[in-house]
Amino acid sequence: MLFERAKLMQLLYHSLPNRKKHVLPGKKVVAVEQDDYGVEVACTDGSKYSGDILVGCDGAHSIARRLGMPGAPTAQPFESKFRCLFGVAKLVDGLEPCSLIETHDKDVMFQLLTSETQAFFLVYEAKGPEEADYKRYTQADCEALARKYGAHAIGRGGRAIFSHLWETRDRADLFDLGEGIADKWHGGRVVLLGDAVHKVSVLAKRCFLNPTGKGGIVADNSALKMTSNHAFGANCALEDAASLTNGLRALIQRNGSPSALHYGDVFGQYQKERQGRAKLCMLFTGNYTRFATWQNWFYKFACLYLAPAIGDQFVADWCFSLIPKHGVKLDFVPEGQSKVGKVMYSM
Numbered sequence: 081m082l083f084e085r086a087k088l089m090q091l092l093y094h095s096l097p098n099r100k101k102h103v104l105p106g107k108k109v110v111a112v113e114q115d116d117y118g119v120e121v122a123c124t125d126g127s128k129y130s131g132d133i134l135v136g137c138d139g140a141h142s143i144a145r146r147l148g149m150p151g152a153p154t155a156q157p158f159e160s161k162f163r164c165l166f167g168v169a170k171l172v173d174g175l176e177p178c179s180l181i182e183t184h185d186k187d188v189m190f191q192l193l194t195s196e197t198q199a200f201f202l203v204y205e206a207k208g209p210e211e212a213d214y215k216r217y218t219q220a221d222c223e224a225l226a227r228k229y230g231a232h233a234i235g236r237g238g239r240a241i242f243s244h245l246w247e248t249r250d251r252a253d254l255f256d257l258g259e260g261i262a263d264k265w266h267g268g269r270v271v272l273l274g275d276a277v278h279k280v281s282v283l284a285k286r287c288f289l290n291p292t293g294k295g296g297i298v299a300d301n302s303a304l305k306m307t308s309n310h311a312f313g314a315n316c317a318l319e320d321a322a323s324l325t326n327g328l329r330a331l332i333q334r335n336g337s338p339s340a341l342h343y344g345d346v347f348g349q350y351q352k353e354r355q356g357r358a359k360l361c362m363l364f365t366g367n368y369t370r371f372a373t374w375q376n377w378f379y380k381f382a383c384l385y386l387a388p389a390i391g392d393q394f395v396a397d398w399c400f401s402l403i404p405k406h407g408v409k410l411d412f413v414p415e416g417q418s419k420v421g422k423v424m425y426s427m
């Protein structure tokens with residue numbers, strides 16, 4: 081399913097009971113303090129909130145990770161070897177609707193997700209060895225990158241080039257992509273989840289040889305109604321949330337007023353359950369990005385000759401599906417009439 085993150089957040093927000101009480105927009109946490117009895121956060125507007133535990137799901141620059149956990153390293157646990165130009169444009173001639181289309185080349189990969197009328201584009205570029213780890217980019221940087229690759233083919237047959245898409249864009253932004261896993265996921269009454277503890281850089285996809293022979297391979301999933309392609313970042317965060325919720329719920333059922341020690345045990349179990357899978361996702365997607373941008377001769381060879389020979393369907397069914405099929409689920413919510421497909425859950 082392809083949808084915008086804002087839509088998912090809207091759906092979750094409007095499904096939440098008592099949302100006005102639980103969600104306080106416009107707050108910025110600037111300090112975290114914990115002791116044997118609880119944890120307290122302070123915000124820029126002077127307000128303070130206290131509780132038994134703090135779940136830091138505050139992204140890659142997490143303040144909960146930097147300030148909330150005793151003995152936590154202050155350095156960023158992620159490195160950034162790729163940047164990504166992300167945007168939304170009109171569907172232009174030469175691109176198939178409702179498809180996932182990729183074009184691979186040395187140091188750059190174009191990834192397009194198309195609907196009947198729009199194309200979401202992601203241009204991944206390998207950063208030079210001398211470039212600073214994390215950087216903020218301006219609109220001028222976006223323009224410069226778009227100009228650099230303006231004449232590059234981006235679809236089957238080479239009819240569409242990147243500038244066609246760029247000229248019809250609604251919006252675009254340039255980010256550094258982080259990769260890495262934090263060693264410490266919890267400390268005392270503070271626990272972290274999502275991008276605060278792991279960054280995975282790229283979406284997974286299927287591949288075909290570019291028939292033009294130029295600019296590497298093109299991937300396209302228009303032949304299938306449903307694929308096991310998987311995007312990992314937010315999905316990893318959702319699995320973290322499920323795993324932690326399962327643990328906390330079981331704890332509260334056993335013990336109505338848990339101590340910091342009890343919480344620590346649950347947080348430890350949660351890290352144990354999730355860290356391995358998060359690492360797998362990171363390696364999987366990180367290696368895919370390097371493969372698709374031909375970071376060494378073997379990746380280039382594999383990308384141009386092995387992957388097309390093995391076949392797109394095989395890769396989707398036997399490689400990408402390995403990850404979602406073991407996904408963590410809430411263990412107390414009955415599933416009802418869920419759809420049944422070729423790839424079964426196997427927890």
Ligand SMILES: Cc1cc2nc3c(=O)[nH]c(=O)nc-3n(C[C@H](O)[C@H](O)[C@H](O)COP(=O)(O)OP(=O)(O)OC[C@H]3O[C@@H](n4cnc5c(N)ncnc54)[C@H](O)[C@@H]3O)c2cc1C
Nearest residue numbers: 107108109137138139143166274275311312313314315317
């Ligand atoms: C271009 C791009 C495309 C992507 N595509 C996909 C995809 O297709 N599928 C997928 O699964 N993942 C995708 N991801 C990854 C995904 O967006 C992230 O992994 C996911 O958003 C992580 O969720 P999170 O809740 O951990 O962190 P975030 O989404 O970063 O949320 C953190 C929240 O904490 C808030 N916050 C931060 N600091 C403070 C503070 N001091 N006080 C109060 N609030 C604070 C922020 O405002 C934000 O709301 C993509 C990422 C990028 C950059």
